[in-house]
Every structure is written in structure tokens, then in C-alpha cells.
Amino acid sequence: MPERAVVTGLGLAAGGIDRAADLLDALEDGQEPRVFDPRGRRGERRSRYHDAATLMALCAATEALDGMPGAGDDHGETAGVVVSSNLGNLDTVCRVVEVLRRGSTESLSPMDLPKASSNVIASTLAIQFDCRGVNLTVCNGAPSGTDAIYLAAVAVRAGRARRVLVVGVEAAHPPARRLLEAADGGGGNGDNGKARLVGGAAAVVIEAAASAASRGARTYAQIDAYTHHMGESPVLRSIEAARARAGERQPGLWIVPEEDGPAADVETSGVPFDGGWTPRVVDLSVRLGLLYGALGVFQCVAASLWLQSAATNDGHGRTAVVTSGRRREGASSLVMRVAGDGHSKDPGE
Amino acid sequence: MGDLVITGAGVITSIGGGRVEFFEALCRGARGLGPLAYFEPRLFKQRAAYEIPGEAEPLRSSRLLCRAARQALQDAGVEADEDGTVVVVGTGLRELRSVERWHAGGEELRPERLHFADALREDLGFEGLTLTLSNACAASSFALGVAEDLLELGEAERVLVAGCDTLTESMFGLLDRVNAVELAALHPFGAPPKGVIMGDGAAAVLLERRDAARARGRSPLGVVKGVEMSCDAYNATAPRLDGIVAAMREAQRRARIAPADVDLLVPHGTGTEQNDRTEALAIGEVFGGRTVPVPITGLKSMVGHTSGASGLVGVVAALEAMRRSLIPPTAGVSTLIDEARDLDLVAGEARAADVRVAQVNAFGFGGLNAVVILERPEEGAGA
Numbered sequence: 001m002p003e004r005a006v007v008t009g010l011g012l013a014a015g016g017i018d019r020a021a022d023l024l025d026a027l028e029d030g031q032e033p034r035v036f037d038p039r040g041r042r043g044e045r046r047s048r049y050h051d052a053a054t055l056m057a058l059c060a061a062t063e064a065l066d067g068m069p070g071a072g073d074d075h076g077e078t079a080g081v082v083v084s085s086n087l088g089n090l091d092t093v094c095r096v097v098e099v100l101r102r103g104s105t106e107s108l109s110p111m112d113l114p115k116a117s118s119n120v121i122a123s124t125l126a127i128q129f130d131c132r133g134v135n136l137t138v139c140n141g142a143p144s145g146t147d148a149i150y151l152a153a154v155a156v157r158a159g160r161a162r163r164v165l166v167v168g169v170e171a172a173h174p175p176a177r178r179l180l181e182a183a184d185g186g187g188g189n190g191d192n193g194k195a196r197l198v199g200g201a202a203a204v205v206i207e208a209a210a211s212a213a214s215r216g217a218r219t220y221a222q223i224d225a226y227t228h229h230m231g232e233s234p235v236l237r238s239i240e241a242a243r244a245r246a247g248e249r250q251p252g253l254w255i256v257p258e259e260d261g262p263a264a265d266v267e268t269s270g271v272p273f274d275g276g277w278t279p280r281v282v283d284l285s286v287r288l289g290l291l292y293g294a295l296g297v298f299q300c301v302a303a304s305l306w307l308q309s310a311a312t313n314d315g316h317g318r319t320a321v322v323t324s325g326r327r328r329e330g331a332s333s334l335v336m337r338v339a340g341d342g343h344s345k346d347p348g349e
Numbered sequence: 350m351g352d353l354v355i356t357g358a359g360v361i362t363s364i365g366g367g368r369v370e371f372f373e374a375l376c377r378g379a380r381g382l383g384p385l386a387y388f389e390p391r392l393f394k395q396r397a398a399y400e401i402p403g404e405a406e407p408l409r410s411s412r413l414l415c416r417a418a419r420q421a422l423q424d425a426g427v428e429a430d431e432d433g434t435v436v437v438v439g440t441g442l443r444e445l446r447s448v449e450r451w452h453a454g455g456e457e458l459r460p461e462r463l464h465f466a467d468a469l470r471e472d473l474g475f476e477g478l479t480l481t482l483s484n485a486c487a488a489s490s491f492a493l494g495v496a497e498d499l500l501e502l503g504e505a506e507r508v509l510v511a512g513c514d515t516l517t518e519s520m521f522g523l524l525d526r527v528n529a530v531e532l533a534a535l536h537p538f539g540a541p542p543k544g545v546i547m548g549d550g551a552a553a554v555l556l557e558r559r560d561a562a563r564a565r566g567r568s569p570l571g572v573v574k575g576v577e578m579s580c581d582a583y584n585a586t587a588p589r590l591d592g593i594v595a596a597m598r599e600a601q602r603r604a605r606i607a608p609a610d611v612d613l614l615v616p617h618g619t620g621t622e623q624n625d626r627t628e629a630l631a632i633g634e635v636f637g638g639r640t641v642p643v644p645i646t647g648l649k650s651m652v653g654h655t656s657g658a659s660g661l662v663g664v665v666a667a668l669e670a671m672r673r674s675l676i677p678p679t680a681g682v683s684t685l686i687d688e689a690r691d692l693d694l695v696a697g698e699a700r701a702a703d704v705r706v707a708q709v710n711a712f713g714f715g716g717l718n719a720v721v722i723l724e725r726p727e728e729g730a731g732a
Contacts, residue, residue, distance in 0.1 A: 081580070090445075090448055092519070093517065094449070096518075096523065097453050098452075101389075101392065104391075104393070105393055105523075105525040108526040112519075113586055117713075118441075118445070119714065120585070120714075120715065123580065127583060127715075129582075130582050131582055132579055132580055132581070134491075134578045136491065136495070137483045138481070138482060139443055140464050140479070140480055141460065141461055141466065141481075147480060157502055160494075179451075183460050228478040230466060230475075230478070231470065328467050328470075329464075329466060329467065330478075
């Protein structure tokens, strides 16, 4: 019997939101997406030598791991890290090439060496929080954050890790913005109503249910099922598969992909709310801007908070679905439930 | 859950592609080192690398990946659009070379080109789940570990595991910055230790359950007995002895074998002072109790450091070594560093050897460790 994977920690690094627990309220505050200042939270001294994405990841992870067994814990070898970021180290790569082409390799700084590798965020988190287990960096496009949560749950269910820190992060450095804006046909500057990239990080701790129970941890939600589709109408097909996997209790919450995102997945508007399915529909990009590879982890934070607050309800309030994806990049959905509720279907199907 | 087996393999490197041709080139001691083909040489001290010249840019990594994937699928007799297939790609540098050309050269680039789902859909018609993992120089061995979990949990019917990388100007430049001089070649465990030279490469294997392979009437190329994935959680670039020792021991524990059972070790062996010394000491610690030292061959003197592809390139070489009972030599290495002087590094010529169990090491920046244990299928196991 594989382990169940539950959510036991949440963290955010997002402009104008102090704590992860404030996320649902912030979605109602009517504010525009705001830039997050990691140096303000961490302090200048603890921010040296890290790139922007790594700094935000550290901020979100620190909050998510608050109260967990920390560095030096003798279970470090069963603590894993999964990071999702598509654009994280593009700033270093682009800067190094610029400097190099103006001179020679003697003009380069060896300090940039680890940052030229896309796994710098995950390895920095592992070093900071003594996570010696499995360590993955998922660079999988728009569904990447959702895929990262899935891979963390797989590691827990396979007994590979007791708990996994998952962080989704994108930084709004110039190459990141330019790449996404070009994909958006020159939009995405905020002037035309489209969401823009302001950067941010979200963190979630995925833990084996038995481990969470043994240490008396607060459990927000459980990860129940994962679906993925590529090809035509991936978002539509992904949500349909997720609803099928959710079984009789239709999800009461659907957190949608970035509708205003680059190459917007217009198919999302075509999703049929049939059979009386009337979930609350939430689009995080209105308050948080484009989150791209970080989106799935932000969605998992929001769904976890919603399920936690709904834990005393019956019926539809006990299941949520989150979907992230775009045409040409595929779409992934997670079915999440109030912790302790039975699976409606075998997640290993 | 039964054993997981590899039923098809593909590989492309600077010394050639196709698992059989690649292995024969290794056994000849062929070296893929040549003058820089894709960068402006005057910018670097190092003006030779293990590249695959003559490929169109941009999106070179994607194309190498698709070719290796095609080989592996064909070898395994599996169609790309068969239901239940998941693709896991391990890559150190993704399409960052295309990002460099976009940023500095004004070429077009779309975000979906940074990872590989779109390329596999376009080229192979694959529309299942593709997971792109960017796990530095251990990436494709991590991909194999993730594939092991997906199959054991029943999340996939079969997994196409792949690795691909092409040189990026930024990484090549930064390594050039830290290398003291131009290197004549990469010499794993060679004295004096000098440094690493990057290479282009891609590899792919089709992993499935033994009973599924048997039902299809396919003879496995090899059995994956276990993959350990860990992180030193210690240093951003330097390896750590106890982390590597623990990873090798844990892989052997997962595979239910003892150090004495290993007939061939394909080390990470990058040729840099710190990596080679640490890995040699770790090998001494793990295998030190053997009466006969374990035969070791470092492939990177032939194909260079193919970054995220290197683990799977080693797996493909080990599969062929098991099938052919032949260990390729570590080309060009004669004198070993002190820490490696008790190691049995196969040098000079290929060595005939009965290889039943092989271990493949791959380590990466950030203290990433992945260790793969392979076993030769029993005679007639697939029939």
C-alpha cells in the first residue's frame, strides 16, 4: 500500500502578501500585481551571492518549513526538494554571454558557475535546509508547478522521501519578461489588460501521511490525483479527466490556468460547466500576475487553504481542482481533497 | 512488483551514434575531441571540445534528443504514440544555447522551446506526459530514478528515459575561466589532474516491467536493479566524500547487491582535480573490502563531459559491455592520480570480462548524486 501524500506546510513570496495564510483574502483585495522584495524580508547580508529567483525561493521555503524538524535533523536523507522554474537562471546565462562577448573568459566571475546550471535553486534550498534526499528541478513550461507537486507526491508514495519541499518560482528579470512578452505578441506589459510577470515564489511541503501523523503536524489537504494532456485542447481535456477522477463529489473549487497568459489558452472559456457543476472559479493571475512555472505551486497553496477552511463542510467543499498549462506546453491538473477523506479512485490508475 | 528492464537504447555522441556503433567506437578508444564548431574560438583559452559538428542551430539539444529517442523506441519495438508511455528527460542545460542565441544574436525563441514536450510532439508525434528535469550533470540518471518510481507505482506502462545536452557558451566560458590552461584532452583520474571538457550528447532507453516485455516477446538489454538519488546538501559546486559514499551504498542496498558483486564501474570521472580525487576516495571506501579491485572505465576521455546526458550515456555503454563481455578502455590515461593508484582502471585496450552487474555513477553541481545498478538479463529471460 503506497503512502498517501499530504500538504503540511505553506509559504509565499509575493508582493503585498505577508503570509501564505493571507493569500485567499489577498485575492479579494482588488490590488494590482506587485513586485516582491526578497532582500527586504531576508536582509541584505543573507541575500548576498544569490540570484533573484533563488532569493524568493528561500523566502517562501523558510515560511513553509517553519516549525518543521530543521537542519541537522537525522532524517535529512529522507527530506527531498523539488523546484519548478522555467526562467530562473536565464538572467545569469544572458549576462555571462554578454560579458564574455565583450571581452574574454577572464572577464567572467567564477561565482556565476553554479548559477549557469538551472538546478541552482534546488541545490541552494537543499544546503540551506539540510535536505539530503531526492532533489529535482522541473523545467516543464506552463504545467511545471503542477508537475512538481506530482513528482513530490510520487517520491513520497514510492517511499523515496518522507517529506518533500516543493518550490515554484519565477523572477521578473529582463530576459524572462522579454521572452514571455514576445510569446504574448508584444503584450503582457499591463497596458492592454493582460497579466504581466512581476515574479514570486510559493512553497508547499508534501509529506507522507504517516510521517505527518507521527509528529502531530497540521495537515492542510491531500493530493489525490494528477492528470496531464498534450496536443489539442490540453486544458479542456485535463479538467475533464480531473473531474472524472474526482468521482461523485464534484470539485467545489477550480483554480484556472493563466487565461491572460502568453498565447492564452482560449479553450478555457469553453469548459462546460455541465451536470450542474458550479465550482468557485479562481484566476490567480488577476492578483499575482503571470506565474508561469511557479503557478501550479501557488495554486496548490490556495487550494490547500481553501480546503482547510472547508474541512468542516460536507460534499462539494471537500474537493478542489487546480489546472495549469498552455497550448503547445500541455496542461496538468491536480485533484486535492480535505486530508483524511478517502480516495474516490485509485490514484495509480 | 517485478524487475524493471530496458528493452531499447539509443545514443548520439561525438564518436558516433547507435548503441552498437557507439560501443565499438568506445572499444577502439576513439576520441570525439575537435576544434570548437559553434563558438567564436578567440573568446576562450580552450579551443577544442567534444562537440557533434555540422548540426543546424538553434534547438540542437532538442534534435539530438529526438534522434536518440527514435533509436530507443525503434530498438524496443514501441510506437511513439502508444498509450501509457511517459517521457522523462534529464538535461543539464536544456535549450539554454538557444536562449544565448536569442539574447545575443536576436534569433526567435518561444518559451515552449526551452523544454522538450513540444519538440517530441512535433518530431515523434508523442502526446503523452513529458517531464523535463534540469538536474545538472546527473540529470539523466535522476530521470531514470524517477522512471523507476513511476513504474513501481503503476503511474506509467513504460517510460522513455532520455538525456540530452549541447554546449552552452555561458557554461563553457565559466569552465574556461576556472581551468588554468588549455587542455589537450579530458583524462578521468589521470595525473596530473587538469580539468573538464564539455561534450554534446544524447541518450535514451525504454524502461518497462519485465512481465510487459515478456508479453511482447522482447528480450531485455538489461535489468535496472536500483537507482539512488541524493543530494550532499553541502556545496554549490564541490562534491562531498561522505555524500558520494552514501549514495553508492544506498544504490547497492536498493539493488540488493554487495560491492563484491559489481563487475564493472562506470565512474563520473570528469578529469577535474576535486571531482576525481573525491570519487576515487569514495570508490576506495565502498569497494575497499574486495579481494580483486572492481574494473573501472572512464568514458569521458572519449566523449567528453556530456553534462546531463552523461549518466545515461554510461548506462548505454554498460548495457553493451554486459552483452558483449567487453570493457572499453579509458583512452589516453596512463598515469593515475595518487588517490586512484589502487583502482583497476581499464586502459590501453578493451578488456574481455564477464560483466553480470554494472554500476554507473553520475554527480552534478549542487552535490547531486545518482547511482544506477544494472544487471545482465538471464539467458532467454525475454523469450
